[in-house]
Amino acid sequence: ASSYKVVVVGGGTAGLSVASSLSESLGNKAVAVVEPSDVHYYQPLWTFVGSGLKTFDESKMATSEVMPEKAQWIKDSVATFDPKQNTVKLANGETISYEYLVVAAGIQTNWGKIKNLPETLGKNGVTSNYSAQSVQKTDEFIKAFKGGNALFTMPSTPIKCAGAPQKIMYLAEEQWRKAGVRSQTDIKYFTGLGKIFAIDKYAKELLKICKARDLDINYFTDLAEIRPESKEAVFNVLGGEAKGTTLTLPYDFLHVTPPMGPPDFVKSSPLSNADGWVDVDKDTLRHNKFANVYALGDCSSLPTSKTAAAIAAQSAVLKNNLLGDIFGDRKVAKYDGYTSCPLVTGSDKLILAEFSGYTGQPLETFPFDQSKERYSTYFLTKEIIPEIYWKYMVKGSWDGPAKFRKLFGASA
Ligand code: FAD
Ligand code: UQ1
Known part of the structure; x- marks a missing residue:
């Protein structure tokens, strides 16, 4: 051997x-x-x-x-x-x-845990950014959408990048607004969890955005099944008064974040x-x-x-x-639980969540309030961080932004 x-x-x-x-x-x-x-x-x-x-x-x-x-x-x-x-x-x-x-x-992405998802993914308005096979379909289906019911889901399991299931909703909503189909469109977000984002500082701002942009957020509602013939999504209700029941809704566009483990x-x-x-x-x-x-x-x-x-x-x-x-x-050396989620809220703005998952406290790099939407952090995420990734991170020389945080003397 x-x-x-x-x-x-x-x-x-x-x-x-x-x-x-x-x-x-x-x-x-x-x-x-x-x-x-x-x-x-x-x-x-x-x-x-x-x-x-x-x-x-x-x-x-x-x-x-x-x-x-x-x-x-x-x-x-x-x-x-x-x-x-x-x-x-x-x-x-x-x-x-x-x-x-x-x-x-x-x-591991567990596509098979949603009934009929493996065979419907990438077809008739059902898509996901969580697969190399379907991510381009998301763009195709958003651009082809002519109004109707648009659903976005987030499972109750741990997932990678907990913000990604909602980022695509903001980006789709903006496109539909610009294309003039927003007034004929009902947008709903379903999360299996009880909060839109784990850290309140960012959750608060996200909820304001959802309210202003008429995005309907539903908690403890976990996608369980897709019925492709009738174009319906079936959810298990995990909390609240309807706990234990199911909810069935028609869709014209469905962005799925699969359960993971x-x-x-x-x-x-x-x-x-x-x-x-x-x-x-x-x-x-x-x-x-x-x-x-x-x-x-x-x-x-x-x-x-x-x-x-x-x-x-x-x-x-x-x-x-x-x-x-x-x-x-x-x-x-000891890890402090640092993590970050660039919450893209449009094609020119973003909320840059940075925090410790160990303390639940923000650990922001820049000396401004990162819970507010900004162009600078959007540009950083879209144009600079990918360069950092290919030039430094895969080569082992990007340790994250902690040294800049200390330099700027911002939070914690
Ligand atoms: P991966 O990068 O997934 O790598 C795992 C590797 O293990 C794969 O190459 C796989 O082939 C290999 N493997 C699997 N099984 C075996 C086996 N049996 N034997 C050997 N090798 C195996 N993160 C951010 O920081 N910011 C973001 O904005 C962000 N947005 C995201 C948006 C989306 C849509 C997605 C999907 C992810 C996003 N992420 C983001 C999360 C980020 O991509 C992951 O957290 C990161 O890639 C995890 O790295 P990893 O090495 O643990 O896993
Ligand atoms: C980051 O370091 C990183 O890894 C390369 C990401 O992955 C894509 C990120 O999304 C973010 C936000 C960071 C943090 C970096 C800075 C400069 C704040």
């Missing part, structure tokens, strides 16, 4: 941000990245792709181009973990051994906690049972909201602590 100093499982945002620096520090072929996909996606761009503000091509890069030069790319999936033996087994049956393991396998192969492994996520310490990112295992990003148990922005901060902590294990030359 082949053997590596470090095996990284997953070459997405989290895996590459770790593997690039580690392979620089540890030398040629000391680090292996197990990643089955030929294509690497910058998923945060999909909000812009789904609204026609960026092209799909701008969101992708060949994996071969972003894979760190000194890392060994193993183009396969991990099937099982055996942390007692320090090995992983690949789908092709091969076993690989490691001294240190980093799990960065992302979150830990990847099956993580959930069924000895690495998972009771909820199925890789069970790591929230400060150090080290596994709670296996000391030579770390995890970060969407597949981890870290109790903060799952974003690329969070990974920038996590990655710096993980690399420090793992290299500390190897070289014994540095202090333990």
Whole structure:
């Protein structure tokens, strides 16, 4: 069996941000990245792709181009973990051994949990920005829409980028207004949760926008089924007076955010906690049972909201602590729960939520109130951060904006 100093499982945002620096520090072929996909996606761009503000091509890069030069790319999936033996087994049956393991396998989108969704996605007005296969359909269906009932959903499960299900609603509403079909259109948002956004500072502003733009927000209402023949969506009501009943509504346009959860192969492994996520310490990112295992990003148990922005901060902590294990030359670093969600509210404005998922307190970079809609933060998110991602983050040299926050002396 082949053997590596470090095996990284997953070459997405989290895996590459770790593997690039580690392979620089540890030398040629000391680090292996197990990643089955030929294509690497910058998923945060999909909000812009789904609204026609960026092209799909701008969101992708060949994996071969972003894979760190000194890392060994193993183009396969991990099937099982055996942390007692320090090995992983690949789908092709091969076993690989490691001294240190980093799990960065992302979150699993469970399309099949909504009845009829897999077969209706991308057809007759049903779409989702959460898939490379359907994100361009969102733009197509928004532009073709001639009025009627437009529904946007958010599930009750944890998801990546908790703001994305509503960002596309704001962008669609603006387009329909400009196209002159808004007055014939009823827009409804359904979330399985009890709030529009977890942090009140931003939720308050978002609710003002929804009110002003006549967007009807419904809580504890979780999409369960699509009936493509009658063009109806069926929701389970999870709270309030109608709890336990279902709600059936006609749609002409339906943007679905599918339920998500830990990847099956993580959930069924000895690495998972009771909820199925890789069970790591929230400060150090080290596994709670296996000391030579770390995890970060969407597949981890870290109790903060799952974003690329969070990974920038996590990655710096993980690399420090793992290299500390190897070289014994540095202090333990701790992750503060930083995460960010650029809430696009139109084609020229955005609310830049930045906060700690650990304290629930804002951790804003800039010395102005980021809960107000601005063009500057829109431009930053659409034009600057993608550059940062491709030039620095996948190369391991973007730790997030904490140093700018300290420089500007803004909040906390
Ligand atoms: P991923 O980047 O998804 O990578 C996981 C990798 O693991 C994949 O490459 C996959 O092929 C691989 N893998 C899976 N199974 C296996 C296996 N068995 N073996 C080996 N490899 C495997 N974040 C922000 O910060 N800001 C935003 O504005 C934002 N907007 C978003 C909008 C949308 C529509 C979406 C979908 C996401 C958005 N995000 C945003 C979230 C962000 O994209 C994710 O949080 C981030 O990509 C997670 O990184 P990850 O490495 O954990 O997972
Ligand atoms: C960020 O660092 C990041 O990762 C590259 C994102 O992912 C797309 C983000 O959306 C945001 C907002 C940040 C935070 C960066 C700054 C400059 C505030």
